[in-house]
Amino acid sequence: MVVGGDAAGMSAATQARRLRTAAELQITVLEQGHDVSFSACGIPYWVGGQVAGRNELIARTPAEFAAQDISVHTGTRAAGIDLAAGAVVTEHGTRFGYDTLVIGTGGRPTRPPIPGLDAPGVFGVHRLEDGAAIRTAIDAGARTGLVLGGGYIGLEMAEALLARGLAVTVVLADPLPMQLLDADMGERVCAGLRAMGIVVHTDSAVREVLLDGDGRACGVRTDGASYEADLVVLGLGMGPEVTLAADAGLALGVTGAIDVDRSQRCRDHPEVFAAGDCAQTFHRVSGEVAHVPLGTHANKQGRVAGSVIGGRPARFAGVLGTAVTKVGDLEVGRTGLCTTQAEEAGFAYRTDVIEATTRAGYFPGAEDVAVKLVSERGSGHLLGAQVVGGPGSAKRIDVLATAIWAGMTAEDLAGSDLSYAPPFSPVYDPVAVAARAVSRTEQG
Ligand SMILES: Cc1cc2nc3c(=O)[nH]c(=O)nc-3n(C[C@H](O)[C@H](O)[C@H](O)COP(=O)(O)OP(=O)(O)OC[C@H]3O[C@@H](n4cnc5c(N)ncnc54)[C@H](O)[C@@H]3O)c2cc1C
Structure with missing residues (x-):
């Protein structure tokens, strides 16, 4: 059984199906809404007119899942979980028994008690x-x-x-x-x-x-x-939607999200998995528990749950909180620890900010970009990075995320074989310039 038919839930279902035939594993998904596998991430671009229609935001329909022997019940809200009996009960009283349950109930938008917040408009x-x-x-x-x-x-x-x-x-x-x-x-x-x-x-x-x-x-x-x-x-933020899990008695972590191990299993009920925005995870740099509601994590965590259910061992490797966005031509990327997070995690850190251009300075379309690195004093290990600049800036964060993921120092990154041609970057990419700024002074 899977409760919640979006990124986490459907990733779990499809991955389990890849590993187990319908004869071996029956998969049923309950989704309270009309759609499954939809892209909330695309809503702003649909509203803004860059994406033509609602259907373009739907990756796969219930009929397409049915063709994979994944039975999807839309318009079906799970109202309770009977952990002792191994059953999910819908709001209309139908019981679905399970051997294994995946909770992918997602996030809940933050709604502070402001008078009038529920008004039309x-x-x-x-x-x-x-x-x-x-x-x-x-x-x-x-x-x-x-x-x-x-x-x-x-x-x-x-x-x-x-x-x-x-x-x-x-x-x-x-x-x-x-x-x-x-x-x-x-x-x-x-x-x-x-x-x-x-x-x-x-x-x-x-x-x-x-x-x-x-x-x-x-x-x-x-x-x-x-x-x-x-x-x-x-746009006041997103917390975990855990009503179903909490009412059933599943343990929540300190972030308020469902407490799971690295296989996405609930610690107190190993037959129950949770993944995505409803689940707690851990930060790969600080090692501390975290709740970072992003589609990237939801898909991967769902896949981990589906792998384990399908019989293939898997562990979620943690998050850096890597995220990109844009407002008009202004692009933003961030990964790892910002300074307040580095402080809270007890790191002795330094910061370096460099200004560069997204392309060779003489090349048409070259735009300003600022790169900030947070690194550990002494070792030069990269802890976090932020990028703000014109078109071509944001995805540079992926190189920095990869470097942090791999435990690289600024010196390692400064010496890396990064590409160059005038339409794409200056001879030294802004990422390498920032890394050099750290390594030069860390080495004295
Ligand atoms: C506007 C917007 C833009 C975003 N942009 C990005 C982006 O650019 N990049 C990025 O990485 N992330 C982005 N995100 C975040 C991303 O969409 C979420 O992290 C991701 O959808 C989480 O997937 P999930 O499956 O855990 O939860 P959800 O997508 O929230 O899905 C949970 C599903 O569970 C169902 N459900 C809940 N309770 C029940 C119940 N009791 N019974 C049955 N069904 C239930 C819900 O109806 C829902 O369909 C964005 C989010 C929003 C809102």
Whole structure:
């Protein structure tokens, strides 16, 4: 049995099916929504008009899974798990017995107790239905949009609304957008947003959603000001959806997500697996437990669970929290530990920031890019990295993530055989320039 039919759940199901025939293993998926294997990641680009239609965000349909002998029940919410009997009970009382259960219930958008947050005109960005509702509001003539929160989902939605011609204001409680960047890199993002014409109000916790005479959201109030808008979009973060697991008595970890071992098995119930946004994991650099809700992790964790269920040993190797995003032409990447995380993990660290260009300086389209490295003092081991710059910047984070994953020092990276041609990079790639800045001074 699999509960939850998106990245984690369907990765587990398909991987188990690759390893076991239908005669050996019966696989049933319960999904409360209408779709399985959908891309929430694509919602901002669908709203913004870069992706033509909803169906393009659906990787595979229940019928396609049925052809693989994976039985999918959509519109079917699991309401309880009977761990003792080995059964999942749906909201309509149907019982599905299992030998092995995968919980892939995903994430739950953070919704602080702000008056008016549930009013019409306030939109979450979690499921395809949310994207459809925002598109409908825009098509109906919305001219102004407020985005609450400065995480990557909020910023991607700000770009989407801007692309659809709305005047956009981002209101966030934090001093800067993108809290998983250091302040100096977050300032670059903030400046980039403002340069695009997006109004950004930082240090502005929203106290109330303002309602018009029909009870519809028409703005928000912070301590110091009120901002009007035709629609309000929530990007306030994502926690784990663990109601089903917690009610069943499965153990949660300190992050509030389901506690699993490296095979994605629940420690207290090894016949139950959990994967994706609902599951706790560990940070590969700090070694500490973590909850990092990203599709990249959900797919891999689901695959690990499916492998183990299919009889092939597998272990999840941890996360670095590698993530990329863009707002207009401004690209952002981050991986590993930012300075606050390095501090909390007890590292003696140093930081180095370099400025370079994405292509040879003389080549058309060369854009500024800043690379920041967080490295361990003395050893030069790379702990984290951040990249902010023009087109061609963000995916450079993958080289840095790979270096951190492999335990490389800045000196190792500086000496690596990275590619060069004028349309792609300067002779020394910005990544290598940053690594050289560390290794030069670490060596004295
Ligand atoms: C707007 C947006 C943009 C994103 N962009 C990126 C990106 O660019 N890169 C990236 O790596 N990640 C991105 N993410 C995060 C990524 O989408 C998630 O990490 C990923 O979808 C998690 O997969 P999951 O299977 O764990 O959970 P989910 O995708 O949340 O799926 C869980 C499923 O379980 C179902 N379910 C829950 N409870 C029950 C129940 N009781 N019974 C039956 N079904 C149930 C839900 O309906 C849902 O379909 C983005 C997320 C959003 C919202």
